[in-house]
Amino acid sequence: MSIDSFTMSPLPAILFGAGKAQMLPQTLADYGRLVLLLVGERSLQTNPVWPKLQESMEDLGLEVHIEKITGEPSPKLVDAIVEDYRQHDVAVVAAIGGGAVLDGGKAIAAMLTMEGSIIEYLEGVGSREPAGTKVPFVAVPTTAGTGSELTCNSVISAVSREGFKKSLRHENFMPDAAIIDPVLTANCPDKVSAFCSMDGFSQLVEAYLSSKATPMTDDLALGAISRLGRLNGPLTRICQGKADLADRTAMSYGAAISGICLANAGLGIIHGFASVLGGLFPIPHGAVCATLLAVCNRVTLTKLQKEQSDSVALQKYARLGRIFSNREKASDRFYQESFIEMLIELTELVQPAPLSSYGITFSDLETIAVQSGCKNNPIELDVGERKEILKELL
Numbered sequence: 001m002s003i004d005s006f007t008m009s010p011l012p013a014i015l016f017g018a019g020k021a022q023m024l025p026q027t028l029a030d031y032g033r034l035v036l037l038l039v040g041e042r043s044l045q046t047n048p049v050w051p052k053l054q055e056s057m058e059d060l061g062l063e064v065h066i067e068k069i070t071g072e073p074s075p076k077l078v079d080a081i082v083e084d085y086r087q088h089d090v091a092v093v094a095a096i097g098g099g100a101v102l103d104g105g106k107a108i109a110a111m112l113t114m115e116g117s118i119i120e121y122l123e124g125v126g127s128r129e130p131a132g133t134k135v136p137f138v139a140v141p142t143t144a145g146t147g148s149e150l151t152c153n154s155v156i157s158a159v160s161r162e163g164f165k166k167s168l169r170h171e172n173f174m175p176d177a178a179i180i181d182p183v184l185t186a187n188c189p190d191k192v193s194a195f196c197s198m199d200g201f202s203q204l205v206e207a208y209l210s211s212k213a214t215p216m217t218d219d220l221a222l223g224a225i226s227r228l229g230r231l232n233g234p235l236t237r238i239c240q241g242k243a244d245l246a247d248r249t250a251m252s253y254g255a256a257i258s259g260i261c262l263a264n265a266g267l268g269i270i271h272g273f274a275s276v277l278g279g280l281f282p283i284p285h286g287a288v289c290a291t292l293l294a295v296c297n298r299v300t301l302t303k304l305q306k307e308q309s310d311s312v313a314l315q316k317y318a319r320l321g322r323i324f325s326n327r328e329k330a331s332d333r334f335y336q337e338s339f340i341e342m343l344i345e346l347t348e349l350v351q352p353a354p355l356s357s358y359g360i361t362f363s364d365l366e367t368i369a370v371q372s373g374c375k376n377n378p379i380e381l382d383v384g385e386r387k388e389i390l391k392e393l394l
């Protein structure tokens, strides 16, 4: 089989595995003394690894300033923290938390070297191009889903009915180091872990099916999906709230790979909807991915079967189905359908709330459908088709 040409963005140093969080103090010390550390709402101080990290940072003589990122990072929050630290000689920014904290930290590390407000640099909002400079940034995820530790964009939210969710993006905004320790995800509540896993899993599937997929992102995505999948594998156990450390390790790996894949292959219709829904309504990103996952794939597959029977994406759907099926030598059509059935079962385990529970009404659907795009979905779904999906999930 021939291999098409592709390009791949550079990756940070990746320290992966149980116990790797202990490498954080020395990693930070390598950059200098003054550390700006971003943490989430749920205090890092309750995490069992924190006392030891704190002791090691003190032993190394680090001056650590801690700031909280509560909820998804807004332009106002990023600007306020940047304003406080612009005159300091921050040697390194680190973020320990979920995707929102990592995105906030990534944006702050960049904005510390740039003038003006972050809003001026956001895609589709501002008119200034980021120069690509930043303070060194270390990402330490405590959830397994967004893959932000290995992406070069930071999602910034201003949630309201006139709101947005847009990216600050530059190839240079990739973290300098990603310390991925699955032990840190252990005190994440089961429901949050399940929603995060649906986000990471969806990113792998969307990037694999993407019209911009490359041989390298395909291999990475398929490898990570295989580790998560199989029948009754880690993904299912996370969605059931029965995950052990091995399952969490597989999901942390899958999430990280999903970041690499989305940064290089793009995403599809689920994230096309998610960014718009997340900007207009207070709906957590993982929850919206869980809500959309099965139905968006079913509609995409059905249209491909009807209109593009020779599509590569159909072969890919069959390949995904094979990973999750215990039946051998069935037809491609069987595996394509069985993949959708598996997604429906997964959704039933996670039980995401309907869109109406976030304040979305029938009269909002047209606006959401118009504003949403299909990104790099393997087949375009028009506004009418997008509205039908939303109607089904209301």
Ligand SMILES: [Fe+2]
Pocket (backbone or CB within 6 Å): 146, 199, 200, 203, 271, 285, 289
């Ligand atoms: Fe996502």
